[in-house]
Amino acid sequence: MSSTGQRLPVPSDTPVEVVDIDLAEPGRFSPPGSHERIRPQSRVFALVRLRGRPLGMVGGKGAAPAELWQTLADAARRELEVPLARSSPRTPSAGPVSGGGAGNAPDISVVIATHNRCELLRRCLDSLLRMEYPGSAFEVIVVDNAPADDAAEQLVREAYSPRVRYVREPVAGLARARNRGLTAARGGIVAFTDDDTLVDSRWLSALAEAFSGNQAIGCVTGLIAPAELQTEAQAVLERHNGFGKGYDTRTWSLDDPPEDPLFPFTAGQF
Template sequence: MEAQRPRLAPIQVTELNLDGPDGAVLSFGPAMSGGGGSASPGASPGASRGDVYALVRLRGRPVATVVCHVPPGKNAADVVAVAARAQLAAADRSGHLGGRTAEGPAAVSDHDLPRTSVVVATRERADQLARALDSLLAQDHPDFEIVVVDNAPATGATQDLVEHKYADRVRYVRESVPGLAIAHNRGIAVADGEVIAFTDDDVVADPHWLTALTAPFAADPGLGCTTGLILPARLGTPAQILLESHGGFAKGFAPRSYDPARPPADEPLFPFTAGSFGSGANMAFRARVLRDIGGFDPATGTGTPARGGDDLYAFVSVLAAGHRLRYTPEALVWHHHRETWQDLKNQAYGYGAGLTAYLTALLVRRPALLPALLRKLPRGLAHARTITAHREAATAAVPGAHGAQDYPWPRHLSRLERRGMLAGPLGYAKARRRVRGVPLPWSPPQGGRQT
């Protein structure tokens, strides 16, 4: 087992802001420093050496990531800029340059942005939470609140942090029943925003994140949900590098809308390919729509035997109710991937379990979807199995893109993911028994019912 672990050197995560494909470098430096990629105090454009993973921005907008090697004695900004311009030029010629498509976001004034509640569910990770809250409090959105939901706490660390350091700026709510979906539902119950955004305690949000994530709601009254771009905050361990090199959480740099009235031709399994829509660390819902669908299924998500699937269930439920979903890459958060090999193994198993748990939840709670789901389910499960098999054969995009070294997705991680798929329905059944009788923390819509 030990021999299957790739030996990888840390990769520096940076940002490069260009004026245009052939323009000047406006800024280059460590990621997450704010201000669209400006270097942090004491950093210099030539400070990076070795393998570099850079977010590329055009006039401040995220449009690509580039991976390159900075040789000793070379200026990192120059090396990364050359690689970035070549990649952007190729994408522009092929018509796949994200951020410059006709689907770009409509201009929305600050006055039109909806009042928003940001919900962060957490459990016993006060240090990480503080980092996330600092970034959320720096958002350029003009009208928002932050709600921290402390899920089944074992200590008073989270409450002490919020009440002592963020007393007048963050609301603290306790939810004693364990489970991410249950914690999110508690946040929905107390939120006062027209839009409710969700992120995790292990992210750092770009200062423009909340504005970009919520502006589409003002532009489209039929929109029920938005998701955004998730990039790695650090690539310091083999587990972090391996996860990011084989997909990570990013969904690309081209904005996209999903409309149930016009199913996308390139997704025959729509809307059950919910994993392509986004992830729970970066999502927002129109509050009325989210409450109308019953919120998140409490028998799904981290902290339950189902292990995941809460976000996927919500995405499909919004689409099934006739609302549109939009992915917008300008809504950026930096995610701290788990660092250890055991974390990666747990994540692989959890992905598989969450996938089939969410499909089971749809069968149980939304029987009207049953004919379409059963019709597409065999292809969906075959597709999921193909993905894990493809990972085993594929070489890494990070850092293999510049020829440093190539390595496949370890077979035992694929086996863990498949084992999770088999366990997901049973895990959901166990979780459902545990939460039976737990009421929604808000009144369901008239004529609606809770199952």
């Protein structure tokens, strides 16, 4: 299962600040991977939600935050074909999920492969520990892949232990690192992410919801939106080779494959 469709409408010029807005929370801006309130610059590219659910991304500019928020909301209503929501308390949109762990939340192991990028790893771990998912129902495993020093190990043990577990894989390679994390995982679901990623606060809830909705599902993927668009190179990547291909939920099966000859091997597509 994957979110797919059209590519992101990336702005033609940079830099542009990437923000997060929810149509049910008028006037509020947040940075990617956080629900912290911020005051954005005049030009932004916004991930638009409705009560937590991602709807799409739109761009806009405005002299004041209130004007900018209204510009983005109007663009969302026009370009994403969604009604402008009235202000109301934000409520979780995920349905019930089945399994063990805290309440009905299934146990999930999150595996992060890293290689000599401690500052990025710190940001990733901070976003993981802010997720709206029961803390007792998920574990985080950092796989240090052929490190040049013990910096990542020190970071995990001094700043995140025992909430985050550290393992080392001496043989270089992402596949080796992820397989090492897989052998260390204890959860019934294993979720992989990268050390340069800021995860959405509902990432694990959405994964668990997808698995609980169909017992035949064996793998779930999702949208990867840009966290920043400060350079033209970043914009070109998103414009031509990014993973932001839409927001419609689709299901594929090896028994009934799509016509695309690259199925299921195209990164970010399936």
